Amino acid sequence: MTPNLKMKIPSLSNDTKWILIWLAGISVLLVWDLVFLNKPALVRVWLGFGNTLLVSAISLTTALLLSFTVSSWITLSRWNERPKLARTGELFLNIFRSVPQIIGLLTGFLILTLLVTAEIMTGKTAILTGFGVTVGVVIFYEFSDMLLERVAWFEQTDFVSASRTAGVPDTHLLFIEIWMRNSLPHLINKLISGFGATIFLLCSIDFVLSVGLSSSVSPINFPPTLGSMLAQIDSKQDILSIGILFTDPFYFPSLFTRHLQGLSVAFLIVFTLACSFKIGNAFTRRHRL
Amino acid sequence: MGQIMKSILFNHLVVFLIIAGLFTGLGLVSVFLYHPEKAESNPEMTKWLQDSTINWQDPLHQALIADVLDLKSVEQDGEAFVRSAARLKSDETAKTLEQLRHQKGLVFGDFPDFLLKLLGFSFIFGLVLFILVWGSQTLGLYRFIRSKQGKRTSGKQFWHSVYSFFGLLILFSPGYLIAYMLKPLIPSDSIILMISLGLITNGALIVYSQKFLNLMNQEMDKGYVLAARIRNVNENFENGHQSNLTWKAILGFHKHFPGHILHHILLNAKRQYWNTVRELAAFTITSLIILEMALNIQGRYGYELLRQVLYGNYADVLAMMLGLFLIVKLTEVAIDFHIYKQKLKFENWK
Amino acid sequence: MKPLTFSADISVGSHSILSITDFSIEQGKINVLFGESGIGKTLISKSIFGLTDPDKLSIEINSLGYQDYLKTEQVEAFRKNGFFVLQEPSSQFNPSLTIQEQLNEADLNSDLTEADILSGLWQSDQWKSLLPLYPQSFRPSGGEKQRFLLAMALKKMDNLANQNQLKPETLFIFDEPSGSLDNGFRNAFLEQLISRYQQNRFTVLVITHDYTIIPWFKNHKSELTSNLSWLELTKTDSGELQCNPFFPDEFISWQKKLSPMGLIKGVAVADLNSGVICHGRQLSFQSGTKPIESLKLKSGTLTYLKAPSGVGKTTVARLLLGLYHGENLQLSICGYEFTSLNTQVDWKKLIWGKKAGMAFQLADEALNPVSTVKQVFTALKNPKLKTNDQILDFLQPVFLKKLDEAFLSGQVKYLSGGQKQRLNLMRSIASEPEVLILDEPLNGVDFRTIKMFTGILEKLLQNGTAILLISHNEEIFDKLSFKENQIQLKADELLKENAFTTEETES
DSSP, rough: EEEEEOOOOOOHHHHHHHHHHHHHHHHHHHHHHHSSSSSSHHHHHHHHHHHHHHHHHHHHHHHHHHHHHHHHHHHHHHHOHHHHHHHHHHHHHHHHHSOOOOHHHHHHHHHHHHHHTSSSSHHHHHHHHHHHHHHHHHHHHHHHHHHEEEEEEHHSHHHHHHHHHOOOOOIIIIIIIIIITHHHHEEEHHHHHHHHHHHHHHHHHHHHHHHOOOOOSOTOOOOOOOOHHSSSHHHHHHHHHHHHHGTTTGGGGHHHHHHHHHHHHHHHHHHHHHHHHHHHHHHHHHTTO | OOOOHHHHHHHHHHHHHHHHHHHHHHHHHHHHHHHOOOOOOHHHHHHHHHTTTTTOOOOHHHHHHHHHHHHSSSOOHHHHHHHHHHHHHHHHHHHHHHHHTTOOOOOOOHHHHHHHHHHHHHHHHHHHHHHHHHHHHHHHHHHHHHHHHTOOOHHHHHHHHHHHHHHHHHHHSSSHHHHHHHTTSSTTHHHHHHHHHHSSSSTTHHHHHHEEEEEEEEHTTSSHHHHHHHOOOOOOOBBBBTTTBBBHHHHHHOOOOBBBBHHHHHHHHHHHHHHHHHHHHHHHHHHHHHHHHHHHHHHSHHHHHHHHHHHHHHHHHHHHHHHHHHHHHHHHHHHHHHHHHHHHTTTTTO | OEEEEEEEEEETTEEEEEEEEEEETTTSSEEEEETTTTTSSHHHHHHTTTTTOOTSSSEEEEEEEHHHHHHHHHHHHHHHEEEOOSSSSGGGGGGGGGGHHTTTTTOOOOOOOOOOHHHHHTTSSSSGGGGTTHHHHSSSHHHHHHHHHHHOOOOOOOOHTTTOOOOTTTEEEETTTTTTTOHHHHHHHHHHHHHHHHHHHEEEEEESOOOTTTHHHHOOOOOOOOOOEEEEEOOTTOOOOEEEEHHHHHHHHHHHOOOOOSSSSSSEEEEEEEEEETTTTEEEETTTTTSSEEEEEETOOEEEEOOOOOTSSSHHHHHHHHSSOTTTTTTEEEEEEEEOOOOOHHHHHHHHTTTTTEEEEHHHHHHHTTTTTHHHHHHTTTTTTHHHHHHHHHGGGGGGSSSOOOHHHSGGSSHHHHHHHHHHHHHHTTTTOOEEEEETTTTTOOHHHHHHHHHHHHHHTTOOOOEEEESHHHHHHHHHSSGGGHHHHHEEEGGGGGHHHHHHHHH
C-alpha cells in the first residue's frame, strides 16, 4: 500500500494568505539586511519602518476615535430630532471631506514644524504622535462616511424603527446592534485600506518635506520614517542605480548588495502598499462587502 | 435650478467660505506674529560652509564629510548634518537669486504669475483626472470581462500571478520612486513624465479600477440582472461581434453594449462611479502636488508651493493651498451638477 | 404526463442549506406550492430553472454538479421557452432603463403588443403613463411593478403561443405573484393566466403564502380541479425537505369556522383624527361608507384597517407611533396627547417600549440577523426579560417544540421564517403594551403558524390589548373582526401641481 504523502493543508482565506505573504516578505528582507546591510543603515531602515508602522497605528486610532465621535453625534442628534446639532456635525464632516488630503497634511505638518521649531513639541514620541494624529485627522472622514452609510442602510429597512419602537435604547442600537454586530467586517476593511492610505500619505509627505523643507527644521529633529529615509542621499543614489539596469542588465545582482538601503526602503513601502491592497480586496470578497 | 442643486451649491459655498476664513486667519497670524528666522547658526556648520573646496551638491563630497563626522562623534548624525548644510548652501544661493521676486511671495508679489501657474496646474489636473476616469473604468471593465470568461489555464496561472504581482508593485509605487528609477533615461522634471506617473503610479489606477470592478460585481448580484437574464438578454462574454464585446466598445469612453447584460450593469455602475470620481479628484490633486514637489519641476505650482514653505512665506502658502481647494471645489460642483442632472432624469423629475 | 422530479443538495462550505429527494412538479398542470418563508421554495425553484449562481453555492441537482446540470437540454429548454417571475418586484427592475425598454427587451421584443395584457392587469389604462418612467423605489408602486413583471411572463406566453411553442413541458414559475397585489388585481392576473393555460396546458408553478387563493379557485374555477396540484414544502426533524401534497379542503373548513374575536366595543385607548396630512396626502377614515371623525383603538378590541395597497395603511401605523410627522395631527394614545409640534423624543420618552408596540411587516428586516435570540430580548433592558429562564418562559407559549438554552444562543438568521415572525411579534409585546399594531402579520408564514397566530391574537385581546391590524388578507380578517371595527382608509392627494418641488425637498 502506498502511503498517502499528501499533507492536508488547512484552507486559508485569501486575505490571511496575503497577510502571511506580507509578513514573509518583510521577514526575508530583514534576514537579507541583517546579512548584507551595514549596521547604522540597518538600524535606520528598520527604525524607520517601525516608526512608520507606529504612526499608522496612531493615525488609525485617531481616525477611529474621531469618526465614532462625529458619526454618533450626527446619528443620535438626528434620531432625537435635533437638526441643528446634526447639521453642525455634517458641516464639520463636510469640511474635512472636501479638503484634499495634501492640503490637510501640509497644514498639519506646517503646524507641526512650527511647534517643533518653537520647541513646544519635543521628543521623538511626541513628534511621531503628532504625525499620526495629523494623518488620522486627514483620513477620518472616510471612516465616518462608512459608519454613516451603515446607519443609512439599516434606516432604509425597518430595523431602526422596529428596534426603537420596541424599546431598544438608541445608544445600544447604534453602537452594539448596528456598528458592533453588523459593521465589523466593514470597519476592518476600512482599517486595511486606511492603513495603505496612511503609509502612502505619510511616506509621500515625509519624502517631500525631507527633500525640500527648510533648514530651520532639520530632520535631525524628526524621527526617521520610511519617507524621510527614502529622501536620504544614499537611498536616492540606490534608487537611481536601478536605472543602470536599462543600460547594463548584468548590474542586477549588485543591486541587492551594494544598494540595499534604498532598495529596502522602497521595497518596504511598495510591498506594504501592494499587500494591503490585496488583503483588502480578498477581505472584501470574502465578506461580500 | 432645483432645491437640491441650490442646497448642494450652498453647502459647497459655506465650506469654501469657512476654509477661506480659516486660511485668511492663519495667514494674518503668520504675517503679524511669525517672522521667519534664519537658520540657527551652528559654528561648526558655518566653518564647513566657508570651505570653498567643498562641492555641496557632489554626493561623493557629501558622503566623505558624513563619514568623517560619523567617525568624529558618535552622537552626531553625519548624514543629517551634511543634508542640512547642503540645503542651507543651496537655499542661500536660491534665496539670493530670487530675493527680489520673492520679497512678497508669489501670490502677493506676482499675482498674474500665480494665476497662470494655477491655471496650468488645473489643466494638467483636468487632463489626468479625465484619463484616470476613463482608464480606471476601462481596466475595471476589462478585468470584469476576463473574470467572466474564466479563460486562464492552471499552467499559466503561476506566471500570470508573478507578472500581475510585479505589475502591482509598479502600480503601487509612489510616482517619485519610479521617477528616480527612470532618471538615467528620462529627465525627472518633464511634464509628460509627471502626467504619466500621475496616471499609472501611486495606486490611483489600480485602486479606482478595483472600485469600478467592485461596483460592477455588486450590480451583477442585483435582482434586475437576474430578471434580465430571465428575459434571455445576451450574456455571452467571449470577445467578438456576436457578443458585442468589441475592443472598440471596451476602450470607448461611453462603453456602450446594447442588448448585452453589460449594458444593464454598466448603466448603474457608471452612475454610482461618479460619487467615487469626487474622491478620485481629491486624490489626483494630492498625488500631482506630491509629484511636482518631489520631482522639483521648476516653475510648477507644487514646486512653488514647497518653495514658499521653504522661505516661510506662510501667507502665500495658505493662499496657494486655497487655490488648490478652489480647484477641488469647482470639480466637486461639476460632479454634483452631473449627478443632479442624472437624478432629474432617472428619478422621473424631467 | 410524467411529473418533473428533482433531487437537490445545496450547501455553502460545509453548511448544508437544502436537501430534498423528491421535488415533483406535475407537467401540464398548475402547481401551487406552499411553505413557510425561508424554507427553500425559492432556492430550489431557481436552482432547477438554472438561475442560481454556481460560484456562490455548491449545488447538485439530480446527482449532477450544477455546471453540468446547467448544460442539460432540460435547463436549456426551461430558459429558452419558460419564464420565472421573481419575488420582491421592487428589485427586479433596472433603475436606469425605462419600464417600456425592459418590457420589450430580448425575448419579449416581438410584434405582439402588451396593451391588452396591461389593460387586463390594471383594469384601466393607467399603465400608459407608467411606461416611460424609470423605476424608482416608490414609483411605480410595488403593486404596479408586480403587474409589469407578470405582464412580461404573459407576453412571453403569447409570443410562444404564436410560434406554437407553448407546450406541456414549458415551465412558468411565479414566485409570490400576489405578494404586492390586492385581491382584485390578483384575481385579474389569475384570470389572464388561466385563460392562456386553458388554451395550451403548459406547466405552471406558483409559489405562494396566499392561502386564500384556495377558495378563489374553488369558487371561480371549479372546472380546473383536476388540473391543480397543491403542494407543501416542509422540513423533517433531520432537516431534510419534503414536498408533500397539501389538502385545500383543510384550509377551507378552518376558514369557515373563523368568527370575530375580542370585544365589539371597549374603552378607547388611542384616537387618531381624520384629516391628518402626511407625505402630501390627507388621510381619512370611514366605517362602511360613512366618514368618521377619528380612528379609535379600544381595549380588548381588534380593529381592522383596510385599504388598497399603496394608500397608506403603514403610514397610519407610523403616525400612531410618531415615526412620521403629520400635519394637523391630533392623537391621543394611552392618556398622552400628541400634535404636530411633538417630536420623536416625546414618543420615545412616553410610548415606545412602554405603552405601544408594533410588529413590523418583514421580520427579516425588523430583527438583527446576527443577534442571538437572547440578545433580541436583553437589548430591550426589560427587567422581566433578563435571564434565560425568564426569556424561555416568555417565548414557550408560541413555539410548538420545547425550547432550550441552545435555541436562545442561536442566531436569528438561522431561524425559519415562521419562527422569526413569532419572535418579531413577541418582541413587540414584551413590554405588555396597551396598544399593539400588527402590520401584515401573516406575511411569509405557513398554515400551521397562521392557526397558531390566531390563538395568540385571542389571548392578547382577552388581556385587554387594543389591536390595530393591517393586512390585505381580507378573507381571513374580515371573519376575525367585527364589522363595526373594520375601518376603511382613504387618501386624497394634495399639492399635485407642485409635486416636483415637494419630492425634491423631501429627498
